Amino acid sequence: MMDSEPDVKKRRSDSKGGVSSSDSDRWTPELAEVHEKFRSTLKSKFQHLNEGVPNQGESRLLQKIYTELFLTKGGGGVNEEHESNSCSLKELNLSFNELHDAGVQHLSELLKNPHCKLEKELDLSNNELHDAGVQHLSELLKNPHCKLECIPLLMEDHHNGAPQRSCESCAEVPDSSHWVLVKPEVSTEESVSTYSLSSPAGSYECAESGLRWTCAGPVTLQYRFTDWHVFAEELAHMQLGPAGPLMDIKLMSGELEEIHLPHFLCLGGSEASVCDAVRVLHGRESGVCVEVCEMTRHHARLLHPSFSLFGLVHYLSDLLFPKVHCELLLFCTCITPLELHTYLVPNDPAHIQAIHKKEVEKRGVWIDKPGAVGSLWLKDTFCVRTLCPSCPSEIQPKKNLNLWPPSTSKFFEVCMKQPEEEFDMEVISSQHTEPIWTVTIRRRDYCQPSRSPGQGSSQGTNTERLFQVRPGLISGVSSGVLRSMLDRLQVHRPPVLSSREAGEVLQRNQVLQDQVSCLVDMVHRKGDTACRIMLVLLEELDPHLYGELHL
Known part of the structure; x- marks a missing residue:
């Protein structure tokens, strides 16, 4: 339980190293030994925390960041070492930690502390929060000492x-x-x-x-x-x-x-x-x-x-061709030869979702690369090129595309027969002398590495894994496994499927393969977390099929 604010202020005013005189009386050598053992256990168990750093998946040692959130030695003060630490934590991922409303209340009180150095984003997705927990977070964001900009709460797609x-x-x-x-x-x-x-x-x-x-x-x-x-x-x-x-x-x-x-x-x-x-x-x-x-x-x-x-x-009379924020979307539709679809569109969520829906229906897999390209004039045209000397690409269409009006059929198809392990791709605008978007595409971005039977689990994102085994699931999942899967996806916390969506799978068609296909595509559209949950349930419900698919 957190101490009340008056107690915290009193302890800080009485202490130089973070522990008040009353705390020192209770801080025996035996208690210090237990505390150190507990801290070491936590450190070894949770050695790395995902901070949402720019290089996705990168983690930092707990030793380097634990002081930022006041994991203090003793009663409740902030010791000199912690206060003198000048670095700041930008983002912290605490998703899937079963914090519930009570835990969020305590966390909110901590983050209201003016010494807290968490400055940008706190990810609390998949923590089973209800109205009370959300209310605590809303009040936290209004607090003048809170430096957070946003708090993702539910299942991320x-x-x-x-x-x-x-x-x-x-x-x-x-x-x-x-x-x-x-x-x-x-x-x-x-x-x-x-x-x-x-x-x-x-x-x-x-x-x-x-x-x-x-x-x-x-x-x-x-x-x-x-x-x-x-x-x-x-x-x-x-x-x-x-x-x-x-x-x-x-x-x-x-x-x-x-x-x-x-x-x-x-x-x-x-x-x-x-x-x-x-x-x-x-x-x-x-x-x-x-x-x-x-x-x-x-x-x-x-x-x-x-x-x-x-x-x-x-x-239009006042603003015929305004500058607009744009987003670049990249999909893989075939691995051998490599075929990529490249879209550049105004940052309209409705149109972006329409593109994702169309690509998923055609079994395209989204490639997770930074998409924001800043702002462009609405009258701009653009083209795509690859930088891979050993494997030239064939790009269609060969002429520039107009940024406006947007369309789900307006994209560049990039085909490469045998690309290198990694290559660069650029987008060039007619209004700019330098590329407006440059990214390195690596083999692991669009396919799983080859693997012999008996090796460890497949690499790549869960959306990619589910997409790769889609044909095997459609032909191999039994009626019993399908119904059990639907039940488990509904009762999962948080739910992956609503009862309405589960009913849609069963009522769409009486053919089992069509039902499985509908379920796989539905889960695939929900993103990486949903795909991971489905794959975990498959291993539990049908380990034989899971093994055959080399997951």
């Missing part, structure tokens, strides 16, 4: 997460940062996905779309993405262009104080003129109307909104 926001052009444009990042529950019916979100009082951001909201009490809302084509005539008549996703938002219960709609415009260098040109479009049965809004770096803010089809637009 990395490639569909909140957009990466790296743009030097608009870095000075103000944007609020204290938002609790939450993952919605997703249900799909007739290929249309509906996202459901519930929250207690606080400020929140949806990890799928970037949609933000603030509320003074509990709320439940739903939304789905809609294609701008439904308003094609209205946009042409009013001389408007899309500036973000079109979203059909419904408030199911409670009241919202504010809603912040995402946009992909870059406000850098021309903030005033861009803001003057942007409006919120409301679509109703009676027609469409536009409303003035308050712009921030990545959102448009509306107070006490009335809900309908929502989307941000800009007047």
Whole structure:
């Protein structure tokens, strides 16, 4: 249990090395020996912590970071060694730790301490938090001593997460940062996905779309993405262009104080003129109307909104070709020969998800590389090239592609017969003299290394592993294993599948192979964590098939 604030202040004022006089009386040699043994056990058991460092998967020794969160020797003070340590911890991953609401309450109190050096992100995903725990985190983010920018809470689907926001052009444009990042529950019916979100009082951001909201009490809302084509005539008549996703938002219960709609415009260098040109479009049965809004770096803010089809637009007469934030997406569709699909699109979560859906349906595997390319002019064209002297690539189409309008069929296909162990890929824009995106692609990024029977488990991400064994699962999973798998994926905490999704698998088709195919694809779309859980359950439910697939 954490000490109350008055006790903590008293101990600090009485101590020079982090232990008060009252603590010193209790700090016997025997107790010190037990404490040191306990600390050593923790250190050996949890030798590395994932901090979310730029090189994904890199970890740091616990010895190098444990002092940053006040693991102190003795009663509760911060000793001189800890206070003098000047380095800061940027991100800390505490997912899958079964903290629950009580643990989060204690952690929140710790992070309110002005000496705490955790500055950017605390990942608490998959910790079974309820409203009480989320409320503690919301209050934490409002605390003036808290330096955190976001707190991911639920099961992560990395490639569909909140957009990466790296743009030097608009870095000075103000944007609020204290938002609790939450993952919605997703249900799909007739290929249309509906996202459901519930929250207690606080400020929140949806990890799928970037949609933000603030509320003074509990709320439940739903939304789905809609294609701008439904308003094609209205946009042409009013001389408007899309500036973000079109979203059909419904408030199911409670009241919202504010809603912040995402946009992909870059406000850098021309903030005033861009803001003057942007409006919120409301679509109703009676027609469409536009409303003035308050712009921030990545959102448009509306107070006490009335809900309908929502989307941000800009007047073409004032802003014909604005600068927009862009994202690059890379997929592998074949390993031998290597075939890659490369997309460059405005950072519109609806369009990005449409691309992922199309590629998954065609058995494409997303390659996890930094995607943010900053901002480009909407009139830009671009091309792709590879740097691999020993294996030239064939790239189609051979001409530049236009950035606008976006389309799921607008991409470069890169084909290489026998690429080297690693090679570089670049994207070149017509408006820039230097490449706007450069990355090294290694063999392990798109395939598993060859492995003889009896060797250890396959390498690569779990999404890749599940994709590689998809044919074997479709032909090898029995009806009993399928039903057990569906049950276990629903009762897992947090659930991987909803009961509705499980029913969709069974009701879609009476052919077993089609049901298994539907399940595999459904889990694959949910990301790496969901795929890992399914593979673990397969090993438990059908170890023979698991062995045959060399997992």
